[in-house]
Amino acid sequence: xxxxxxxxxxxxxxxxxxxxxxxxxxxxxxxxxxxxxxxxxxxxxxxxxxxxxxxxxxxxxxxxxxxxxxxxxxxxxxxxxxxxxxxxxxxxxxxxxxxxxxxxxxxxxxxxxxxxxxxxxxxxxxxxxxxxxxxxxxxxxxxxxxxxxxxxxxxxxxxxxxxxxxxxxxxxxxxxxxxxxxxxxxxxxxxxxxxxxxxxxxxxxxxxxxxxxxxxxxxxxxxxxxxxxxxxxxxxxxxxxxxxxxxxxxxxxxxxxxxxxxxxxxxxxxxxxxxxxxxxxxxxxxxxxxxxxxxxxxxxxxxxxxxxxxxxxxxxxxxxxxxxxxxxxxxxxxxxxxxxxxxxxxxxxxxxxxxxxxxxxxxxxxxxxxxxxxxxxxxxxxxxxxxxxxxxxxxxxxxxxxxxxxxxxxxxxxxxxxxxxxxxxxxxxxxxxxxxxxxxxxxxxxxxx
DNA sequence: TCTGGGGTCCTAGGACCC
DNA sequence: TCTGGGGTCCTAGGACCC
Numbered sequence: 329x330x331x332x333x334x335x336x337x338x339x340x341x342x343x344x345x346x347x348x349x350x351x352x353x354x355x356x357x358x359x360x361x362x363x364x365x366x367x368x369x370x371x372x373x374x375x376x377x378x379x380x381x382x383x384x385x386x387x388x389x390x391x392x393x394x395x396x397x398x399x400x401x402x403x404x405x406x407x408x409x410x411x412x413x414x415x416x417x418x419x420x421x422x423x424x425x426x427x428x429x430x431x432x433x434x435x436x437x438x439x440x441x442x443x444x445x446x447x448x449x450x451x452x453x454x455x456x457x458x459x460x461x462x463x464x465x466x467x468x469x470x471x472x473x474x475x476x477x478x479x480x481x482x483x484x485x486x487x488x489x490x491x492x493x494x495x496x497x498x499x500x501x502x503x504x505x506x507x508x509x510x511x512x513x514x515x516x517x518x519x520x521x522x523x524x525x526x527x528x529x530x531x532x533x534x535x536x537x538x539x540x541x542x543x544x545x546x547x548x549x550x551x552x553x554x555x556x557x558x559x560x561x562x563x564x565x566x567x568x569x570x571x572x573x574x575x576x577x578x579x580x581x582x583x584x585x586x587x588x589x590x591x592x593x594x595x596x597x598x599x600x601x602x603x604x605x606x607x608x609x610x611x612x613x614x615x616x617x618x619x620x621x622x623x624x625x626x627x628x629x630x631x632x633x634x635x636x637x638x639x640x641x642x643x644x645x646x647x648x649x650x651x652x653x654x655x656x657x658x659x660x661x662x663x664x665x666x667x668x669x670x671x672x673x674x675x676x677x678x679x680x681x682x683x684x685x686x687x688x689x690x691x692x693x694x695x696x697x698x699x700x701x702x703x704x705x706x707x708x709x710x711x712x713x714x715x716x717x718x719x720x721x722x723x724x725x726x727x728x729x730x731x732x733x734x735x736x737x738x739x740x741x742x743x744x745x746x747x748x749x750x751x752x753x754x755x756x757x758x759x760x761x762x763x764x765x766x767x768x769x770x771x772x773x774x775x776x777x
Numbered sequence: 778t779c780t781g782g783g784g785t786c787c788t789a790g791g792a793c794c795c
Numbered sequence: 796t797c798t799g800g801g802g803t804c805c806t807a808g809g810a811c812c813c
Contacts, residue, residue, distance in 0.1 A: 360795095381799035388795090388799070404798040422799090451795045451802095539793050571792065574805065601801055700800090758797095784812080794803080 351467060351490055351518075352590070353457040354497045355438060355474060358485045358505065358513070360453035361389035364430050365420050367483045368766050368774055376417040380405050383605050383758050384421055392508075421762040427452060429767045433482045441477060448590050456494060458590055464518055471514035491517040494588045495581035498536040499526050499555060527556035527582070537578045542570060559583055596634050596706070602627040603700025606755040609648060610696045616645060617686050618750030623701040624682045625749060628675040629736075631703055632729060637671035639705035641678055643685040646698040662689045671707050674725035675732075678703070679748055 357363060361379035366372045376393035380386065386404045395401075397415050399408050412419055431452045438447045438455055446458040462470050471488040478486050487508070489501025500515040503526055517523045533543035535555050546552040546569070552561070559582050566579040577587040602623040610616055620643055631638055642665030666681045682701060709726075732744045764772035 383799070384797085386798050402798085406797045409797095454795075537793070541792065572805065574792080597802075599802070603800065605799070782813105785810100786812105787810085788808090790806090792803105792805080795801095 350586075351459040351462070351464070351492055352494060352497050352586075353459055353471065353474070353488055353490045354450075354494070354501045355455050355457060355478070355486050355488050356501050356505070357434060357453040358487055358508075359389055359391045360431075360484070361420075361422065361427055362391045362394075363484050364423075364427050365418070365763055366391075367430070368763065369418070372418050376415060377420070378408075378412065378417055379420045379422055380761065381422060383607060384760060385605065388422065419761055421759040423762050423765060425765040425768045426763065430482065430484060434478055434484050434486070437478050437481045438474070441474060456497070456590060459490065467516045467518060468514065471516060472512060475513055485513070487513040489515050489517075491523070492584050493581040493586045495536050495578060496523065496526075496584065499530050502530065502534055523584070524556065527559060528554055530555040532558060535578070535582070537574070538570075545569070555582060596636060596708075597630075598706055599702060599704045600627050600630045600638070600706070601700060601702045602630070603644075603698065603702075605698045606696065607758045608755070610755045611694075613686070613690045613692070615750070615755050616690060616696060616699060617683055617748060619699050619755045620682050620686050620701060621679050621746060621748040622750070623699065624678050625675050625745060627701050627703050628673055628678055628729075629733060631673045631706070632709075632733060635709055636706045637673040637709040638678070638703035639668050639671035639707065640703070641666055641668065641681055641685070642702045642704070643682050643689065644700050644702075645686070645689050645696050647691075648695045648697045664688055665702075667705070671705065671709075672725075673709050674729055675746060676725065679746060683748065 359377075362377040365377060365379065374393065375391075376397055376399070377391045378387050378394050378399060379389040381388045384405055386402055387399060387408060388402065390399050390401060394417055397411060397417065399411060399417065411417070434453075435447065435449050435455055438457065442457055442459075446461075448456040448458075450456055457474075459467065459470065467490050471490055475486055475488050478484060487501055487504040489497040489499065489504055491497040491500050496517055500517045504511045504513050504515040515526075517526055531543075532538055532546055532552050532554055533540065535558070538546075546558075549569075551569075552558045558566075558579065561579065563576055563579060566575040567573070569575065570578060580587040604619070604623065606619065610619070624641075642663055644661050644663035646661050664685050666685060668677075668681065672678065735744050764774070766772060766774040
């Protein structure tokens, strides 16, 4: 399918918009978490399914069938529960081990199809593809082939949107998802007319980069209602009303001028966070320290996985709101941070300062509902700046940490952990409806009779 | 009475994404 | 009674410097 030459010949003389010509695609898994659950419960095909967030708090994935019943996306579970029970909607707690593994399979399929260098993993269920190598006339077929292959190899259904910029391919993808049958889940925006029509059919709030705040503002200004309306605005207007350079880039992309480049794979994170709501309210200092120590352990694992060390650790705890408002609201977050003398990725070296921060933040008598740990000041762990005023470290914890990581990964989570993480764990989140980790735990493998 | 201009670095907070 | 978690980027404003 490599037809770069043809591609150049097919360039129209008067392309409707300015900018370079290369096409990009966004591949997006349909109701990803629900699709993962269905894969091992085929009897749920064509039935409504939802997946819940941590703590079974709100709905983070729903199938078209659940949507049709009126189940709100991102709505609280307890509110949707009557509806869910009435129609017998299959409900799952989130099972990130399963989703992470299936995500990897989908991305690996794309990498095999297009070459590693042409795939930018954007999130657990989305990837941008560079389609420069294909002739424009072949794009529809290319999109279909990608969709079919991913489904055949992984069992996961995806939608493909193709256009010359990331924002436009997102628009295309949206349209594909809205009309799965007619589009076969693939939409290519390759002519001026198709683009204009697509933008007119896209409410402004659905544009990638326009969140609820901006959408409301634009509508209240009586200025912009669809993506098409926005393309009629000037650069100055976008800069003024849509958050400066961010809005400017968005406008350019909508007009077909690429302003969001494809990113290199393997970006090292600049901040690593582990935060959780507690399964039930927590009052004692001891329990909070256990939770924080556990979150530090998780965060440090992530840190070591990307071969980094952190020099700043911050801890926050969130008390429960006292006056009972009708909507969800949490009390003011209390946070504090420490700058470490030397960057580190060793769990034990991070737990100590974290515990001191908890001491500082904790107020007796209050009830807490959430805590979190954020590691920043991240540097590669190969080039840690030594501190003149401290004895030279031998980095002897590194081997210990590697060993713990290996044991925990191959056996089961947290079989080896630090004592400060606690053993009773009353604060642990609820996950009452989790499915087995079919593909990543030997004792939970899917059984074929 | 009249009190510069230009630069850097840092932090807090706001917006967005899935 | 019960509303997630983990990220990114940008801006404004203050501190500080010469």
